[in-house]
Amino acid sequence: MGVKRRSFLIGAAAIAGAGVFGVSYADRSARRAAMGATVKPGEGGFAAWLKIAPDDTVTVYSPTIDFGQGSHTALAQMAADELDADWSKVRVEQAPALPGFANSALVEGFGDEMGHGMGKHLPQAVLSMLARSAPIMITGGSSAVRYTGQIAMRRTGAAARLALIEEAAHRLGVPAAELTTANSVVSHARSGRSLRYGELAVAAAQRTMAGNPALKVPKDCKLIGQSPARLDIPAKVDGSAQYGIDVIVPDMRVATLVMAPVRGGKLESVDDKPALAVPGVERVIRLDDAVVVVAKGYWPARKGVLALAPKFSDGGHGALDSAAVHAAQDKLRAGDKADNSGGSGDVDAAFADKPHTVVEADYRVPFLHHAMMEPFAMTAHYNAGKLELWVGLQDPLSVRKMAAKAAGLSEEDVTVHTTIMGGGFGRRFPEKCEIIGQAVAVAKQCPWPVKLIWSREEEFTHGSYRPQSSAHLKATLGKDKRLTAWRNDYVQSDDAEQETHFSYQIPATSRRHFKYQSNQNDGPWRSVNSTQQGFYNESFIDEMAHAAGEDPYQFRRKHLAPGSRHLAVLDEAAKRAGWGSPLPQGTGRGIALVESFNTIVAEVIEASVDPDGKPRVHKVTAVVDCGTTVNPRNAEAQVMGGIVMALSVALDEEITLDKGAVVQANFGDYPILKLADAPPVIDVHFIESGAPMGGIGEPGVPPAPPALTNALFAATGKRIRQLPIKDQFKPA
Amino acid sequence: MTVELMVNGHATRFEGESDTPLLWAIREQLGLTGTKFGCGIAACGACTVHIDGQPARSCSVPIGEVAGKAVTTIEGLKSPEGALHPVQQAWIDAQVPQCGYCQSGQIMAAVALIAKAGKPTAAQVDEAMTNICRCGTYPRIRAAILAATGQAAEASPQPATGAA
Incomplete structure (x- = not known):
């Protein structure tokens, strides 16, 4: 599958990317691996960003994460509008943290801006992080809709629609120009015949996708500019939405920690006995600048931390106010x-x-302080040279890269499950998140999966x-x-x-x-x-x-x-x-x-x-x-x-x-x-x-x-x- | 120690230290993760549940204090047939949640307020709804509470847009 497909998104991104950052972002095999992880037999996958199931369900894979901004729904609207999809059958999912889902559109978008001399409008902090973290799946700079949506989602939707029309023309033996699309159906008005997208998807996905499909003008848009209900909200009113802190895996332990109060300080000494005396506490782990208590639940872990009297240095900053x-x-x-x-x-x-x-x-x-409502939480399981992570941060691919480095593994041996996030506001850029290194270090010292939760006190006093x-x-x-x-x-x-x-x-x-x-x-x-x-x-x-x-x-x-x-x-x-x-x-x-x-x-x-x-x-x-x-x-x-x-x-x-x-x-x-x-x-x-x-x-x-x-x-x-x-x- | 209580209508037995906050018993022993940990000091309200019908911040209620009581969490708001509580539906209609993390607590606080006040006044809403929402969804929370109590025809319609 996909052998004939031109990876047009990658090509465009590689050109922009080469000029901007001197790197290229993904290749065809990465795209195939990405679709291998998401597209099941009987489904048709298009440029990795969307797939169509036999029952016409359209699933859009968002490379940008959700921390409340609603762009998952907006991205799905944009892809579905160009696709002429039946909105009632459109779903959106977080794209897996795989290089094939690297957000080339973001690079292209920023690259275009810079190419037009508009780079001065860009947040330097975001750009420098982009440059460091390629390939990227980053969410930041208010970029999801204007870049990922405008470039990746709309183009993919439009190109997929053209492929579906071509396949329908082939099957019906009529010119493509006589076909129209609406509500996930290709219709031939003259003969009264029609084919559903679900019937066409697998074969259409084998066709060459248009490299630069025409996009709709505003007056033709049926979803862009409308306000369908956000797709994520039902799960956020009945308690079923799963955030990073909600992850439960079998045999899991829960940990919390105390960090050097002065940033830059180091752990000098700690007597771990008072924590180990707390019922439910199983391990006390010393890190360079923190002490972690691992227990059967958050409460004993927190009590264990509070029982400790660690001594930290002040890194020479003790006089600063x-x-x-x-x-x-x-x-x-x-x-x-x-x-x-x-x-x-x-x-x-x-x-x-x-x-x-x-x-x-x-x-x-x-x-x-950002004061995002969900304190940091990350679950890590190290087992036989493989690392599995569950966390919600702004760039899943950077999480994978940083965790692999911290664990001494190759990136292929690290799996990242990205959850939704209880707010972020800029706090969840992986480069600013010590919890990645901490969770990996703890996992490497424990035989169980461990969910590390920062107390609100640590979250407040160790912000970015x-x-x-x-x-x-x-x-x-x-x-x-x-x-x-x-x-x-x-x-x-x-x-x-x-x-x-x-x-x-x-x-x-x-x-x-x-x-x-x-x-x-x-x-x-x-x-x-x-x-x-x-x-x-x-x-x-x-x-x-x-x-x-x-x-x-x-x-x-x-x-x-x-x-x-x-x-x-x-x-x-x-x-x-x-x-x-x-x-x-x-x-x-x-x-x-x-x-x-x-x-x-x-x-x-x-x-x-x-x-x-x-x-x-x-x-x-x-x-x-x-x-x-x-x-x-x-x-x-x-x-x-x-x-x-x-x-x-x-x-x-x-x-x-x-x-x-x-x-x-x-x-x-x-x-x-x-x-x-x-x-x-x-x-x-x-x-x-x-x-x-x-x-x-x-x-x-x-x-x-x-x-x-x-x-x-x-x-x-x-x-x-x-x-x-x-x-x-x-x-x- | 062993604590017996009702959670969402089910008799439940908790085994562990009596000072364990109700929040962690609900989340880690029962696996009901809709009730959120926000601050641990009863300041933010993300962990709000009902204890015998009264709103309570479960991060600061030791499990030992709820023996024999009835606890309702966000997961227990739906009808036995699975229909959403009217306040949950109002939250969807008004498109309240953004990140959504505080919304279980907000909804539990609103349900308790409406149960007590019927059609709460603006002042009653201000007084009762003290949970923190960092996304700033307060205007739509107000709208949803009014809509849920028949005090507003339509909650937060599509905003006006116009050509330049």
């Missing part, structure tokens, strides 16, 4: 030696040229946090109250230039990155650098509007390109929010506009401050231009959820360091916004601009914090320049 991080960042910036820079025009000359108005301000944001960051903003206005120059000097671990987008037209702009690395494991956090950069830029442009004595919405307008998508989004948000209409005394309106992952979002927030100093959000209006929405109802959910998460962050969330260790150890120390404080109204509106598709999982996040603090400024006159807001409005 949050104030020291700020001080170090301020000192770095004062040194004026930037590590990276971007922008255009001569900012220094503009600053020196007797500007009419000069404004400067310092901003700070803290480390943030959104970096603590600070920025100095400086801008100037000319006599006409227009911005003449804008500088953003920011200090943090990663350069944000590759990924963050600055929307405003200003003659001279400068962005300078000063690299600061703490001992913490920084990582991508939902919307990555756009969280802090969005806050800096959208707060400061509000300050500049105030300095100019202008309305913040109108001031932004004047610095956006006429006729641009950005202006259309901003205008629509202002219109829908009733910008300028009267508000109750003490309530203010704030606006913010941020483009991230090629999606433009403007948000308007109405907020006030309670007498006790607690900020209250009354209404959020969001307008989103992501080009095209595949499943508008799910896209709305992603934007709403992103807004709720971002408001939580702006109001209360903060990871701090003391003596080199993270202070916040559980939800009691790290308050996450609850239902009572969620805005009563979140109005999300999409502009279907038809522009190239942008991401949807992340872009709702960045505008919300500055829209809120801008609203609070409008309400109170107090400018918030440091997040979280916490008790900054508390009466003295």
Whole structure:
């Protein structure tokens, strides 16, 4: 099977990939192995991404994982739409972690963007991980639908449909041009004959698939742009959905651990007897920087851990605290030696040229935790030179590669079963997940499969946090109250230039990155650098509007390109929010506009401050231009959820360091916004601009914090320049 | 020690340490994994079950304290014929879950609230629904509770879209 098939997806990816990363991604034998693992006798498999069973059931294999973003359903919609499949018989499954399912479309998508000079919109952290982890099945960068869907799923669906038509033409002895398709049936109107996809699939799968099939134009789409119910939701309301932590395999043990409180510290000594004395505890395993207790269940394992008094070194970081991080960042910036820079025009000359108005301000944001609801859990079974793993992380092939290396095995001897995930928000990139090495090390020392679960306390204190960051903003206005120059000097671990987008037209702009690395494991956090950069830029442009004595919405307008998508989004948000209409005394309106992952979002927030100093959000209006929405109802959910998460962050969330260790150890120390404080109204509106598709999982996040603090400024006159807001409005 | 209790209508015997949280007895001894571990300190509500009809955070209830009581988990909400509980159906209709991990607990909390309050007011919903959802599904949780209690015609319709 598949001998004649051209692996068109691989070919395209290899070309893009070779240019971008100097590697090729998969070969025909890998595709065959992939389909060997999924396609059963009697079924027809197409380019590995989908198969059709005799009863017409279409199964779509998603290389991207599900951690709540709903892209499994969207990907199935895209393949099924091009295929003209009967939606009621479409299923979606997680693709196995095999090289044949390496996500070539992702590489092609990112490669295309870079080839068109759009690489600066990409998250550097994601790209660098891509480059390290090929072949990849990664989920990140809000890429699932716009790349995997647009490239792999739609093309495969369209090419499979053409193959089904060719096979039907052959069997019916009629020209292919006389055949039509709908609801998984090929029909010949003139003769009244028809064939079901299930009858055609096996033979059609032997045909050469079109390398570049025509895709539907929007008016012909029957599923793309509609909102069928998500396929994963029924199992998430009756308790049957199986997450990584739910895995149960025969004779399994459960383990938990305590890690060095200070990242970078090592285990110096531990007396394992108190843990072994706990009924149910079976092993105490020492790792380089942790102690693992293996028991008959989680509770005895946890009690065993709590009974231990391990001694850890502090890796030389014992003096670090949050104030020291700020001080170090301020000192770095004062040194004026930037590590990276971007922008255009001569900012220094503009600053020196007797500007009419000069404004400067310092901003700070803290480390943030992802706080995904499912703590890390990974089950590993090492037996006779083979390793079997059950886990949900963002890139199953990287998991396989890393686990093989940790176990000293070849990748072929490692099997990864990928589960769904209880949230991620950037925390589940394998490169940031110590649990892989830990679970493998434990499995190699145990005769049973072992499920290693991180307690919430370990999960909180050993995150891969959104970096603590600070920025100095400086801008100037000319006599006409227009911005003449804008500088953003920011200090943090990663350069944000590759990924963050600055929307405003200003003659001279400068962005300078000063690299600061703490001992913490920084990582991508939902919307990555756009969280802090969005806050800096959208707060400061509000300050500049105030300095100019202008309305913040109108001031932004004047610095956006006429006729641009950005202006259309901003205008629509202002219109829908009733910008300028009267508000109750003490309530203010704030606006913010941020483009991230090629999606433009403007948000308007109405907020006030309670007498006790607690900020209250009354209404959020969001307008989103992501080009095209595949499943508008799910896209709305992603934007709403992103807004709720971002408001939580702006109001209360903060990871701090003391003596080199993270202070916040559980939800009691790290308050996450609850239902009572969620805005009563979140109005999300999409502009279907038809522009190239942008991401949807992340872009709702960045505008919300500055829209809120801008609203609070409008309400109170107090400018918030440091997040979280916490008790900054508390009466003295 | 041995603890006897009812779980989802079945007489169940638990053997083990009396301080074992109900959560882990349910998950590891009974294999009912729909009840989730979130924090271990009763702060997040992912482990919410009903004990004699009252919502409880099972991570912080020792099994020894539920001897002789009736426990209902998410798996026990369906009718004996397998039909979804109206609140579960409302959750599907409103397309509430994203990652879904907290939703067993959210649904158990909502079922308990509705059993007590009938048609809960917005203030009652705010007061009772204190479980954490990191995906931020709260607007749709509100909509689903209203829909399940006949207080809203349609939960979260397809959002408006328009041409540029």
